[in-house]
Amino acid sequence: xxxxxxxxxxxxxxLAMGAIYALIGITYNVMYSxxxxxxxxxxxxxxxxxxxxxxxxxxxxxxxxVGFALTLLCCAVVGMVTEFVAVRPVLASLDQHLYxxxxxxxxxxxQQVTAIEWSTEPQAFPRLFGxxxxxxxxxxxxxxxxxxxxxxxxxxMQRKTLVGRAFLAxxxxxxxxxxxxxxxxxxxxxxxxxxxxxxxIAGYAGxxxxxxxxxxxxxxxxxxxxxxxxxxxGNNRGAIVGGVxxxxxxxxxxxxxxxxxxxxxxxxxxxxxxxxxxxxxxxxSTARRV
Amino acid sequence: MTISRRTFTVGxxxxxxLAAHGLLxxxxxxxxxxxxxxxxxxxxxxxxxxxxxxxxxxxxxxxxNAAGGVKGRKIELTTRDTQGDPTKAVNATQEMISxxxxxxIWGPTNSGEALATTPLMARAKMPNLHPCVVDSLIDxxxxxxxxxxxxxxxxxxxxxxxxxxxxLKAKKVAVIGDTTGYGTAxxxxxxxxxxxxxxxxxxxxxxxxxQPDMTPDMLRMKxxxxxxxxxxSTSTGMAARLFNARAGLNWDVPFVGHPSLGSGEVGTLIExxxxxxxxxxxNYRSCSFDADGKLPARTQEFLDKSAGKIDLKDTLLWWVVSxxxxxxxxxxxxxxxxxxxxxxxxxxxxGLNKYPGLFGSYTWTPTEHNGYPTDEIVMGLANxxxxxxxxxxxxx
Numbered sequence: 108x109x110x111x112x113x114x115x116x117x118x119x120x121x122l123a124m125g126a127i128y129a130l131i132g133i134t135y136n137v138m139y140s141x142x143x144x145x146x147x148x149x150x151x152x153x154x155x156x157x158x159x160x161x162x163x164x165x166x167x168x169x170x171x172x173v174g175f176a177l178t179l180l181c182c183a184v185v186g187m188v189t190e191f192v193a194v195r196p197v198l199a200s201l202d203q204h205l206y207x208x209x210x211x212x213x214x215x216x217x218q219q220v221t222a223i224e225w226s227t228e229p230q231a232f233p234r235l236f237g238x239x240x241x242x243x244x245x246x247x248x249x250x251x252x253x254x255x256x257x258x259x260x261x262x263x264m265q266r267k268t269l270v271g272r273a274f275l276a277x278x279x280x281x282x283x284x285x286x287x288x289x290x291x292x293x294x295x296x297x298x299x300x301x302x303x304x305x306x307x308i309a310g311y312a313g314x315x316x317x318x319x320x321x322x323x324x325x326x327x328x329x330x331x332x333x334x335x336x337x338x339x340x341g342n343n344r345g346a347i348v349g350g351v352x353x354x355x356x357x358x359x360x361x362x363x364x365x366x367x368x369x370x371x372x373x374x375x376x377x378x379x380x381x382x383x384x385x386x387x388x389x390x391x392s393t394a395r396r397v
Numbered sequence: 398m399t400i401s402r403r404t405f406t407v408g409x410x411x412x413x414x415l416a417a418h419g420l421l422x423x424x425x426x427x428x429x430x431x432x433x434x435x436x437x438x439x440x441x442x443x444x445x446x447x448x449x450x451x452x453x454x455x456x457x458x459x460x461x462n463a464a465g466g467v468k469g470r471k472i473e474l475t476t477r478d479t480q481g482d483p484t485k486a487v488n489a490t491q492e493m494i495s496x497x498x499x500x501x502i503w504g505p506t507n508s509g510e511a512l513a514t515t516p517l518m519a520r521a522k523m524p525n526l527h528p529c530v531v532d533s534l535i536d537x538x539x540x541x542x543x544x545x546x547x548x549x550x551x552x553x554x555x556x557x558x559x560x561x562x563x564x565l566k567a568k569k570v571a572v573i574g575d576t577t578g579y580g581t582a583x584x585x586x587x588x589x590x591x592x593x594x595x596x597x598x599x600x601x602x603x604x605x606x607x608q609p610d611m612t613p614d615m616l617r618m619k620x621x622x623x624x625x626x627x628x629x630s631t632s633t634g635m636a637a638r639l640f641n642a643r644a645g646l647n648w649d650v651p652f653v654g655h656p657s658l659g660s661g662e663v664g665t666l667i668e669x670x671x672x673x674x675x676x677x678x679x680n681y682r683s684c685s686f687d688a689d690g691k692l693p694a695r696t697q698e699f700l701d702k703s704a705g706k707i708d709l710k711d712t713l714l715w716w717v718v719s720x721x722x723x724x725x726x727x728x729x730x731x732x733x734x735x736x737x738x739x740x741x742x743x744x745x746x747x748g749l750n751k752y753p754g755l756f757g758s759y760t761w762t763p764t765e766h767n768g769y770p771t772d773e774i775v776m777g778l779a780n781x782x783x784x785x786x787x788x789x790x791x792x793x
Binding site: 116124223228229230231241316317318320322323358365367370 | 617
C-alpha cells in the first residue's frame, strides 16, 4: 500500500474515531456543566445510539428518520434517568465523589441489560445513505459531519437562545443562578436530556464504523474521557481538538506499532500531556478564594 | 421361634452386608428418575454454544422419556443458567451435588467456568462430561471423573496448522489472537507448533477485537509476506473487520482458524459476500457436506428424524448433535450398568471404544479422557453454512 493510501487510512479512520470521541467528550461536558458531576454513563449513551439505531431501523424496519428520532429520544430519556437515579441523590455529598460509584453502577446496568436483551456479539448497523467508498466512505465522514453540526448547534444555542444562556449561567455559578430565579433543577434535567441526545448522535453516526455492540459503551467511556482531560473539563472546543488528536494519533500508532502497543502509546502521550498541562490544553485553572 | 443372641448377631451382620453391596436397596431407587445436571451458559456472553447444546439435550431427553425412559426410569434434567460466570457455575455445581443429588453432570460449556467446577466435581466423584477445549481440564490423575467429548485446543490447533501448512502449502504464516486469555494462549501455542513444523511465522499479534479498522494489522501481515493467516479469536466482529480490511487491500490471503470465523453473524457484518471467500474454519466430518452436498448417513438420518423439532437456523449442527450424544451416552451407561451409581457410570465411560455418536466416535480409557478423534476434525468453508453444517474445505 502506497504512502498516500496509508495516510488516507490514518486520516479517514482517525478523524472519524476522533469525532466520535469528541462527541462523547461533549456528552461528559454537558452533563458536568450543570451538575459538576462526571457521569460515566456518557460512553453507554454512545453505545445505545448504535444499538437503538440498529434496533429501530434494521430489526423493526422503521424509516431512517423515524429510527434516528426515536434513538435520540430514547437516549435523552436515559440521560434524564441518569440525573434522577445516579446524580440527584449524591449531589449533596459532591465532595465525597459518590457520583463515581452511582454513575458507574448505572453504566454497568445499562451495559448488562443491553448484553442480555440485545446480543453479546456485534450486530450490523444499517448503511444510512450509501454514499462514498474507500477512504471517503460515509462511515468515515458521517461522524465528522455529525460532530461539526452538533458543535455548531451547541454554540448557536449557548449564544442565541435564552435556554442556552441559562445553561451557561448555571454552569458558571449555580448558586447565583438560582438566586436570580433560574430553575436550576429543571435546567439540570434538560442538560442531561441534551447530553443523552448528543451521546446518541455519537453512537448513531459512528454505528457503521463501530457496529451495534454492547461493549462499545466501556470503550467509549474510556476513550471519550481522554478528550475531556486533554481539552480541559467543560471546554467543548477543547474536547473536539483533543478527540481529533486522539483519533489520529491512535490510528497512526496502530499502523506504526500495532495491536495492544497502540493503546500503550496513546496513554503514554496522554499522561505526558497531563503532567505538562494538568488543567488540559485548553483548560483554565480557576483562582480559589481564600 | 426363639431368637438367640447369636442368631440375631449373624442375621444383622448379613443384612448390613447385603445393604452395603446394594442388594437391599429400596425399590424406589430403581424407579427414581435418572437425574442429569446441565450447567449451561444460556444467557450472557458466550451463550451461543450452550443454546445450541440445549436444543439437542432437550430433544434427546424428550425422545427417551417418550419411549418409556431408561429401563422404565425417566430422565430428569436439572438445568442451571450459569451465564458464563465461574462463580455462578460453582454455586450451581454445589447445588446439583448436595441438594439435587444428580447422578451425572453435563457442562459447563465454557473453559473459564470448567476450570472452577472440575475440581469440585472430582472431589464429589461426580461423572462429568464437558465440551471445553482448554487442555488442562482433562487429567485422569487429578480428575478421573471428567470426560471431554469435544476436541481439545491442541487437537484444534493440529487440524488448523495441518490444513494451512500441508493442504494450503503455506510456508510463511501470520498467527493472530484477540486480547482475551484464550486468544493469547491459543495464538502462543499455535506459533510454537508452527515453528516446530518448520513454518516461518512472519507475523504474530494480539489484536484488540473492538478496534474499528483492522487495516493496520492486515497491512503489516501483507508486508511480512504471509501466505496464510491463522486466527484464534471468538470475536465475530473482529473476524468480519479483518475480512473487510483484507478486501480493502485487494489481498486474497486465506484465513484458517477458530469456528467463530464461520459464525452466521460474520455474514451480517461483512461489507459484501465476496469478503468471506477463502476463509476456512474448524468443523467436523459428521457435520460437513461432501462434494456432492451430502451429509454423512448417520447425521442425515438424525436430521430427517428430528425435522421440525429442532431449530437449526441460527446455531451450529455440532452443538446440537453433541447435546443429543451426551444424553444418549448417559442413558446407555445407566441401561448397561443397571444403576445410576457414579462409579458404574465412570467405569462404563472408561471402557467405551469408538462409541458411534452423532457428533463423533468417542473412545475413553482409564488413562485418556480426550474422547474425540483428531481425524474427524476437518476444515469447512466458512461461508457455506446450511442447517448449521458447512461444506468441506477444498483439499479433503
